[in-house]
Amino acid sequence: MSVSPEAFDVVVIGSGPAGQKAAVQAAKVGKRVCLVERDALGGACVHHGTIPSKTLRETAVCLAGIRVRAGRHIPVEIPPELQLQSLMDRKVAVVEAHVAFLSRQMERNGIEQRHGRARFLTPHVVEIESVFGDRALVRGSTIIIATGSRPRAPQGIPIDHERILDSDSILNLSCLPRTMTVLGAGVLACESATIFAALGVRVTIVDKAPRPLGFLTKSIVDRFVAAFERNEGCVFVGSAEAQSVAWNGVDAVVARLSNGWEARSDVLLCALGRVANVEGLCLEAAGLATNARGHIPVDADCRTSAPHIYAVGDVIGPPSLASTSMEQGRRAMRAALGLSRVGAADTIPSGIYTIPEIATVGVDADAAAARGTECVIGTARFDEIARGQISACTDGVLHLVVDAGTRRVLGCQILGEGATELVHLAQMAMSSGALVDSFVDGIFNFPTMAEAYRVAALDAVARLQSREFSVR
Amino acid sequence: MPVATQQELDTLVARRLDEGLLELPMLPSAMTQTLALCQSESVDAQTLSAAIHRDPTLAANVLKAANSAAFGLSSPCASLQQAVARLGLARVAELALALCVRGTVFSDPSCRDALAQLWRHAALAACTAREIARALRRNVETAFLCGLLHDVGKAVLLTNLQRDLGQGSVELPELAGVLHARHESAGARLAAAWKLPDPVAVAVAFHHEPERATVHAPFAAIACLADLLAHLVDAEEGAELLADAVRRHPAVAMLNVYPDQLQSLFVLATKARAAAECLA
Ligand SMILES: Cc1cc2nc3c(=O)[nH]c(=O)nc-3n(C[C@H](O)[C@H](O)[C@H](O)COP(=O)(O)OP(=O)(O)OC[C@H]3O[C@@H](n4cnc5c(N)ncnc54)[C@H](O)[C@@H]3O)c2cc1C
Numbered sequence: 126m127s128v129s130p131e132a133f134d135v136v137v138i139g140s141g142p143a144g145q146k147a148a149v150q151a152a153k154v155g156k157r158v159c160l161v162e163r164d165a166l167g168g169a170c171v172h173h174g175t176i177p178s179k180t181l182r183e184t185a186v187c188l189a190g191i192r193v194r195a196g197r198h199i200p201v202e203i204p205p206e207l208q209l210q211s212l213m214d215r216k217v218a219v220v221e222a223h224v225a226f227l228s229r230q231m232e233r234n235g236i237e238q239r240h241g242r243a244r245f246l247t248p249h250v251v252e253i254e255s256v257f258g259d260r261a262l263v264r265g266s267t268i269i270i271a272t273g274s275r276p277r278a279p280q281g282i283p284i285d286h287e288r289i290l291d292s293d294s295i296l297n298l299s300c301l302p303r304t305m306t307v308l309g310a311g312v313l314a315c316e317s318a319t320i321f322a323a324l325g326v327r328v329t330i331v332d333k334a335p336r337p338l339g340f341l342t343k344s345i346v347d348r349f350v351a352a353f354e355r356n357e358g359c360v361f362v363g364s365a366e367a368q369s370v371a372w373n374g375v376d377a378v379v380a381r382l383s384n385g386w387e388a389r390s391d392v393l394l395c396a397l398g399r400v401a402n403v404e405g406l407c408l409e410a411a412g413l414a415t416n417a418r419g420h421i422p423v424d425a426d427c428r429t430s431a432p433h434i435y436a437v438g439d440v441i442g443p444p445s446l447a448s449t450s451m452e453q454g455r456r457a458m459r460a461a462l463g464l465s466r467v468g469a470a471d472t473i474p475s476g477i478y479t480i481p482e483i484a485t486v487g488v489d490a491d492a493a494a495a496r497g498t499e500c501v502i503g504t505a506r507f508d509e510i511a512r513g514q515i516s517a518c519t520d521g522v523l524h525l526v527v528d529a530g531t532r533r534v535l536g537c538q539i540l541g542e543g544a545t546e547l548v549h550l551a552q553m554a555m556s557s558g559a560l561v562d563s564f565v566d567g568i569f570n571f572p573t574m575a576e577a578y579r580v581a582a583l584d585a586v587a588r589l590q591s592r593e594f595s596v597r
Numbered sequence: 598m599p600v601a602t603q604q605e606l607d608t609l610v611a612r613r614l615d616e617g618l619l620e621l622p623m624l625p626s627a628m629t630q631t632l633a634l635c636q637s638e639s640v641d642a643q644t645l646s647a648a649i650h651r652d653p654t655l656a657a658n659v660l661k662a663a664n665s666a667a668f669g670l671s672s673p674c675a676s677l678q679q680a681v682a683r684l685g686l687a688r689v690a691e692l693a694l695a696l697c698v699r700g701t702v703f704s705d706p707s708c709r710d711a712l713a714q715l716w717r718h719a720a721l722a723a724c725t726a727r728e729i730a731r732a733l734r735r736n737v738e739t740a741f742l743c744g745l746l747h748d749v750g751k752a753v754l755l756t757n758l759q760r761d762l763g764q765g766s767v768e769l770p771e772l773a774g775v776l777h778a779r780h781e782s783a784g785a786r787l788a789a790a791w792k793l794p795d796p797v798a799v800a801v802a803f804h805h806e807p808e809r810a811t812v813h814a815p816f817a818a819i820a821c822l823a824d825l826l827a828h829l830v831d832a833e834e835g836a837e838l839l840a841d842a843v844r845r846h847p848a849v850a851m852l853n854v855y856p857d858q859l860q861s862l863f864v865l866a867t868k869a870r871a872a873a874e875c876l877a
Binding site for chain 2: 163164165173217240242254256257258285286287291293294297298299372374375376
């Protein structure tokens with residue numbers, strides 16, 4: 126006996142940022158939507174990633190801030206037996222509030238939620254297995270795959286989630302270790318490394334590249350490494366890989382490195398990338414396959430090789446950010462429904478929540494040069510800004526990339542506290558086609574970090590003038 | 598002939614619980630210290646072995662457990678320091694903690710057999726909870742404590758009842774009903790008196806209905822699942838019925854454990870037996 130599947134206009138698999146936005150977009154135009162989630166509503170972002178890590182970060186930044194601003198008078202010591210969870214007191218409340226908000230949003234939009242694991246039976250039919258093993262079928266005219274990613278577990282690294290951890294388990298440590306080795310120097314590795322460093326842990330970052338965060342402007346990365354290494358006992362070891370990792374059975378995790386060094390620490394964080402969640406989806410039943418990196422290949426509208434199936438978020442690979450995942454979800458859905466797509470892909474900022482923060486939007490000098498665009502760079506150092514001095518956030522810099530011909534803002538790179546908020550001013554300037562002069566003419570509050578834009582713009586304008594002068 | 602009817606037993610227990618007459622064992626100082634050490638990264642072999650040596654019986658038992666075959670050491674350890682060097686600090690601290698609990702709560706000679714039976718279950722649940730936590734990326738040490746202490750209320754009630762009724766008057770099967778009904782509240786009293794970490798206290802109080810826990814619910818659910826799996830591993834008869842009950846249990850849904858994953862957890866629970874036997 127075969128049961129005929131329940132029919133929906135749209136079936137979304139995965140309720141992370143990418144899936145949510147796709148589901149809401151479809152529901153807003155009156156489509157009947159089914160959202161399937163195997164775990165808790167909200168995805169990795171809410172439960173293992175962004176929200177918990179940012180809650181811990183907030184505490185670390187506050188403690189570090191008090192140390193710099195008043196440490197001579199108010200001693201800030203973290204007792205060794207302090208539970209790591211106590212530094213994330215707000216986490217449970219924040220996660221609950223967010224899940225409740227999401228849940229209301231889904232209900233308000235009439236989105237049908239199903240709790241279970243989804244897999245393709247045919248290109249249009251998806252089977253949902255409940256946690257108790259019951260099975261149900263749904264049929265979608267359009268299907269969105271938004272199943273996210275999980276930490277990669279490289280061969281030969283015995284992750285036990287007790288001493289050798291990954292980015293999912295690191296935040297469940299009982300207490301602060303004294304020392305930590307971090308394998309990998311991507312965004313998540315650097316975020317964790319600097320958060321723990323700010324909490325007083327001696328952190329060693331090991332990566333096979335000569336510098337961390339290889340996709341960023343070199344001068345920004347150099348400053349970042351210098352800031353990281355100013356924490357006591359913290360070092361970045363580049364051009365080296367771990368050849369073996371093992372707990373010595375007593376008191377240390379030992380990583381033997383390709384450069385002959387040995388890194389010993391209380392705990393080790395393995396942050397060597399993430400893999401797409403595709404196993405168990407039975408992609409082949411939908412006629413789909415993954416590429417060499419294990420991601421689902423898609424076109425600019427996130428459409429897969431099956432015309433009615435789209436893939437969005439971490440499952441299609443970098444940049445693997447919550448913000449881009451949301452935009453992909455919305456964009457794919459609009460494409461599927463034949464709605465207009467206002468594309469602003471090059472004005473999506475990236476935020477890296479290291480301590481200090483890093484944010485970028487648009488192009489840097491090298492990327493502009495590669496495009497053949499002549500540009501000038503205006504720079505502001507945070508120690509030149511009154512607010513930077515007041516807040517003791519002098520460890521920062523803002524680069525404004527300006528088209529030498531049109532005077533338009535092409536990009537911005539910021540390192541320093543508040544970078545992830547500050548970057549949006551450049552983003553707005555870019556998307557409205559504003560000229561660099563608007564930052565000079567505009568009046569900002571004083572004292573604020575936003576003044577860095579004025580300082581950088583003045584620098585850029587001065588450079589433009591001297592160029593014109595020399596050209597003449 | 599039973600000395601007391603179920604009704605009378607219930608009245609006795611209710612009186613103890615409701616009138617504040619429940620006798621709770623004192624938190625041993627060796628346990629306070631070991632608990633603190635377990636939660637601190639800055640502990641070394643010497644500090645730990647010194648803490649354990651404060652209680653010579655405990656020290657001897659830890660060494661015995663460390664040497665027990667299941668740990669697979671080729672030659673026996675002669676000292677605690679050596680045990681630490683071979684098993685690692687965390688494992689030895691955990692052993693010490695477990696044996697401390699056994700010595701304090703599970704060792705009243707007047708009901709030794711019944712307590713020993715409860716203890717075997719506690720040890721297996723602890724080792725099972727640890728593996729569940731590892732699989733679900735939760736804190737492993739906290740889960741161990743949740744499993745170890747989930748039924749501590751039963752031991753407390755048993756010891757109290759024994760005082761009311763006199764030695765050897767009742768057997769575990771006759772008490773099962775009343776112990777089951779009241780052990781979560783008795784355990785919660787002990788957890789409060791001993792100031793156990795919050796997730797552990799929640800697991801002790803809510804391990805039969807983890808969905809009622811308002812905070813730390815995942816640890817209540819882990820204790821619940823560990824309890825069920827430990828019973829399943831030990832069940833000689835009725836394993837099928839129990840297995841069905843586990844498959845449909847709300848804890849399984851709370852932790853999002855799918856049938857195939859549940860099967861793997863069951864295998865891990867079977868393997869945890871060896872580790873649990875060292876504590877027994
Ligand atoms: C530690 C950490 C910190 C981060 N910090 C930031 C940050 O500060 N800023 C930022 O922008 N990004 C951050 N990210 C990245 C961000 O979390 C991800 O890019 C984002 O969550 C991806 O969204 P998604 O919807 O693609 O996938 P996910 O959020 O991973 O959601 C996918 C969902 O699909 C479900 N699923 C998978 N397979 C199935 C199936 N077969 N059936 C049903 N459901 C299924 C999963 O259970 C999951 O809930 C961070 C990530 C981590 C790990």
